Amino acid sequence: MPELEDYRGQIPAWCPGCGNFQLLKAFKQAMVELGVEPHGLIVVSGIGQAGKLPHYTRCNTFNGLHGRTLPVATAIRLVNHGMPVIAEAGDGDCYGEGGNHFLHAMRRNINVKLFVHDNQIYGLTKGQASPTSGQGMMTKTQPFGVLPENLNPVALAVAMNASFVARGFTGDTDFLKELLKRAMEHRGFALVDILQNCVVFNKINTSKWYKERVYHIKADEHDPTDREAAFQLALEFGERIPTGVIYRNDRPVFEDSLPVIATDPLVKQPYSIEDVAGEIQAFF
Amino acid sequence: MPELEDYRGQIPAWCPGCGNFQLLKAFKQAMVELGVEPHGLIVVSGIGQAGKLPHYTRCNTFNGLHGRTLPVATAIRLVNHGMPVIAEAGDGDCYGEGGNHFLHAMRRNINVKLFVHDNQIYGLTKGQASPTSGQGMMTKTQPFGVLPENLNPVALAVAMNASFVARGFTGDTDFLKELLKRAMEHRGFALVDILQNCVVFNKINTSKWYKERVYHIKADEHDPTDREAAFQLALEFGERIPTGVIYRNDRPVFEDSLPVIATDPLVKQPYSIEDVAGEIQAFF
């Protein structure tokens, strides 16, 4: 059984007070509680503050390009569906640069877990608006305030019939940890959009701001398998912000539908040229 | 007043029987009825059969890259919001290659009209699955049938709070024409997802298949300003397929929020170096 100590990584370069610290804590704790070993886990991350997470713990890591976590994670999962695969992304990373992959990962229902560090801002590049930044937020690159409507990842995911859709908050670390665990345990693509404070660049959606708004979805008040109810709940983002599992379904999982990997993961299948050499004959 | 004849363009290279012919007819007729002159219109298109439309009529045309209609159209509209700007895209074009721009155009609510020739297939490249191809459809590149769930552009657009969301069908040409007109008249971003038969590559969603399913949304049965009702209606895509205006709202239009173009279109504003030369002084 792994222990927290096994998950100790490099010293984080995040700012003191950044919500990412709590996120990291929830992440490590979730893995330990799930009994996942660092070497039994593959984490793909993008570029941004979020993308640095795997370095600050211990795991197999592919820290790739800004916006491209999901294609990498998808392929890794197809090649080795024996391993849990997590994508750690920023809100700019996943909903801005990588928006297209987000849509198509949900369509595929690849069994990858997507944890989005949603600080509603571009952190690493010093405070430009992200797709989730609130309308009106003033930044150096949005001199008239943010004009587009903020993207609601949770509503979008419900509309795309994503298999598991949840929202968490870094300040609510234990609850977040439980959400991460549930996402890991879910069979299929899972999005956890994690509200995370950025103490330097987001002076609107502060830890306090979130704390005043987030609430836990009550099991008896919401049926996450009801898509329309989920959509309605997903639209709530303002005075009150629901956290917890908003939607889930048990759509067929992508890798289950591929006969070639029905039994062994692709990477574990032996390759020998004899098996394929016969294809030459088809060209006579 | 323009006449149909004014809109006669090159001879189409589409296959005989292709739904694009009816789409083109509806397009021309709509423009004529709206009294838009060919030179008073800018059409941006992508690459695919859909993207060829502007050549087969007459208009200012920017036939750009596969998947990139919306950024081009967005900028054109920002530079010259005195002109109606239309983006003609294919389903692969817009929901596959260009999916990210689709999301962000809706967020911006740029006053561009997006007409998607949705034949649920990649036509020009000879019949691979598109994001809207039905699950299970067999193609040469989907040997196990299409595994991902088909993207529902209408539901997605409602989730993104797009300003105007409609679905049409090429076989219902007159009704389609009316939808195009309504989209043109709407203030804000407008999506018309147009079901279009591809006689060569899509043997499932044929003209007959669509005809048996599409129905007109009745004004007294659906309130398109009700987002939740719209979402519910949007999810209907199977035995019955609703056509008409599914959702609309009057969110602020992007170009209205930019003070610099509050009065004249940018392209009509005089430029003189004297107006800006003073900025040099800030660096002393």
Add this chain to the structure above:
Amino acid sequence: MIGGQAGQGLQTIGSVLGKLFARMSYQVFSHQDYESRIRGGHNFYQVRFSDSPISCSRRGIDILIALDKTTVQRHEHELNPGGLVIYDSEAVKEKYESPVFLDVPFRQLAEEAAGSRLMENTVAVGAVMGIMGMDLKPLEKLLSDTFLRKGQDIVDRNVAAAKAGSDYAEKYCERCEFTVTEPGEGGRLMFLDGATAVALGALLSGCRFYAAYPMTPSTGILTYLAAASKKHSLVVEQAEDEIAAINMAIGASYAGVRAMTGTAGGGFALMVEGLSLAGMTETPVVIYVGMRPAPATGFPTRTEQGDLLYVTHAAHGEFPRVIMAPGTPAEAFYLTNKAFDLAEKYQVPAIILMDQYLADSEWSLPELETSKLVYRDYRLRTEELDTLKAYKRHEFTDSGVTPLAEPGASRHLVVTDSDEHDEEGHIVEDAETRIKMVEKRLLKKLLQIKSEMSPPRYYGPERPETLVACWGSNLGVVGEAVKTLRDGQSIGMLHFNEIWPLPCMEEFDWMNLLDGAGRTICLENNATSQFARLIRMETGFEFDERINRYDGRPFLLEEVVEKLRA
């Protein structure tokens, strides 16, 4: 030549004929010219066959199968003396009286003999056989092999259709003076296009993952491998865009299998960032780039060699890459294998660069030999990993290469990063590590890779007066031209197919050969002589003359012969 509209099935006729001749041990070369549309327009398919090697398109038509009127209008004047047009006056809606024309009622014969219009193309194939007075047996065998899985009835009806065509042609043909030489020796030949040869090469090199977004002229590889994935241990995924495609291929490779993606120049543009990622993370990946005339969408279905310098220098930063530019389907097959081997051995991206002309041209060739293929799994799997005390993904080694480990296969972590990183793969900011990583990743490997590249092949006399250099698909046309001219002049050809890094001169001093020639020429299918400039960049050598063609069409034999004639 077969001419007609898109959708009339001329590719089927052409392919059947080509395959047939190849089975009969003839040397066959075929080439397609088609528009970017699905129905209508004007396409043609050219099949050449001979008893001796042939490898390019040329002017002049012996037999023209005209499926529409436009074909007659555009190609009648290209008929060789003694040439013949066969057509179905009912389909073409015109009756030609000249003796050059043979009206064969394809449609009617198909209906009569096979009970279906659909077999009119088989009638046409039969007619060609009849005109040339050739035995129908091989065709019957081919039809049987092709259609047996659809049932004996379909086979029989096709055979009947072929026979009807052949009989009709033999009976009514007045000018059928074709003397068909006996085929060469060596048994039946394969018949294969360049793109499929790459796909087959990939499959036989252990490629286990292919992700791509459709784009001419690369879709053939996706289609072939998708079909193969029904039978073999291989995952093929149509990506949402090219960015996803290359990132998927890189992800798959990181996870432990050989992976590939394919596209054309425009799609490759979207892969450039991923290419750089492969460079930084030292992740092997093979990329097929099909060239078509550009910029931008250009001529989607035509040919050009306009992406050489682009592909050579694409991507930010400096890292090694391998570029192969095969000249024939056989080279495509073997060089794909080499690309996979070098990519994995040195943990770099390897690119197969091929123009539409070669991608779509079908050639006869002797059986591909699996014994010539190299397959070594360079990765550390559980067994090796378990014996290691520690593992660092980017450890500094003498060769610069650190063994790749399969993540999850052991207790060792596999960590990599697109940021500059230390030996373990973690982000760094310091200068010393950077310098060592550049040395490891770039400088050390570059030298080794260079020494792996085979030199260009030279065909000609020892000290040629005229030396023509070319690369990729022009092997065929320049080769034939040089052969044609060799009687009258001292001329040789230098063909490059392993083009980046440019091969050393130790094994074969090709620079010496160039320096010694009186007249040096570089022939390319582009407007700016990209290969000549690449050579100059790396060696300083400047060609005396440059021959360029950039209208989207391949060089024709006669044209090259004319230009090369001293």
Add this chain to the structure above:
Amino acid sequence: MIGGQAGQGLQTIGSVLGKLFARMSYQVFSHQDYESRIRGGHNFYQVRFSDSPISCSRRGIDILIALDKTTVQRHEHELNPGGLVIYDSEAVKEKYESPVFLDVPFRQLAEEAAGSRLMENTVAVGAVMGIMGMDLKPLEKLLSDTFLRKGQDIVDRNVAAAKAGSDYAEKYCERCEFTVTEPGEGGRLMFLDGATAVALGALLSGCRFYAAYPMTPSTGILTYLAAASKKHSLVVEQAEDEIAAINMAIGASYAGVRAMTGTAGGGFALMVEGLSLAGMTETPVVIYVGMRPAPATGFPTRTEQGDLLYVTHAAHGEFPRVIMAPGTPAEAFYLTNKAFDLAEKYQVPAIILMDQYLADSEWSLPELETSKLVYRDYRLRTEELDTLKAYKRHEFTDSGVTPLAEPGASRHLVVTDSDEHDEEGHIVEDAETRIKMVEKRLLKKLLQIKSEMSPPRYYGPERPETLVACWGSNLGVVGEAVKTLRDGQSIGMLHFNEIWPLPCMEEFDWMNLLDGAGRTICLENNATSQFARLIRMETGFEFDERINRYDGRPFLLEEVVEKLRA
């Protein structure tokens, strides 16, 4: 030098000092070294000032403002003889006894004099002035100009803080032996970094549309222009990704205004397809590419010249492009103007290629002259269009250039296509049109553009024994080095800033100069000598020596002097 952690405001201190000296007519050069993080780590900011021109970083520190302990540890040994460290022992949490150290209680003084800790940086600036025994007036004026919009109170408190720092330093400094020479003549100077100079140049060249996705080192341009869009007729949009950014810029240009985008190498990768689109549709667009060490994410905040060959050859197909690589902020300003002019005149993409070093370095410079700027609107607007009978967007003309028309400004349609097209802009498939279009779009324009490129600038004796070539940001360091060495040896510098197409030799036969030199050297901030190879590709010339640095840091003066010494 100011050293400390990210977030401690060292950039503010540095910038204020630099601006102050520039206003006092000193020549100033400053350079930033920072990590890719927002708080913590170790950053430093170097300011040099002098009475004579300076233009690069060098070793040795006279005054070190240490905001943390790491700064002392890393930089103490770099102090010049007589050098001094000033620090606040309370903040650094360490008391240094050596006479080299001057403990100035920044924080305490700020609280006492200005009633706020926040003004500790102003105290530090004041302390520097005190150490050098300089008059406080100019600083007071600068503080007043800077803070007046925040109210007189803020000004007064800042002035008080500065005075407290200055007084304290004067009083307690024991080793303050700095003799500050009088500034040069010529009045006060501007103070500006390379990236902002590009942004300012764009604004003053009629740029009306800027779209970009944030990426270091290009974000400064986005920020500057976004702010400018509050006052001027200019639309600035943060795009969802770089693909959108370039397509937006192209769309805006098509619609009739001058448009630009900016990014770094990795973002440019995503723009490559769009670049090709601009080439095919002949749409002018200006692209700023900031270079940082790669491949992939590399060192996001550091410097390299590793993207030259990439940017020169990026994109499928063949079309002309212009590449400018300024060597100073002033060149950045004027060459941006030239880029806009050439882009629109020839309807091609024009690229401004700059490394992070120049982008982030702030320089003093004489007032930029608007009279040197070129502005011509090459487009057809309503008035001209109304006089035309017909208009074809891609009409064949003698020069290859067809006037751009504003769509919607008249009854004429403006049609263009990424496919190969005819004169009107409609899709074609034929060879003849293709050939003519390649001639129009590429060959004809290329020659004209080449003749517009200014030759490199030469600094040195008429027939130098040693000739050092460099490009872009190395102008400064090589220039100073050559000046330093000129007494003892015959040495000159050839600096290229208009680099593609490579300038002709008619105006100035620079090749002759190179050929005549005894020892030729090419110095670049990359590992593979990209510029040297580009020169060889285009001219065949090979440098005798290559000097490379690729650790993400700029060349330092002493290092270059050493390497160049004969």
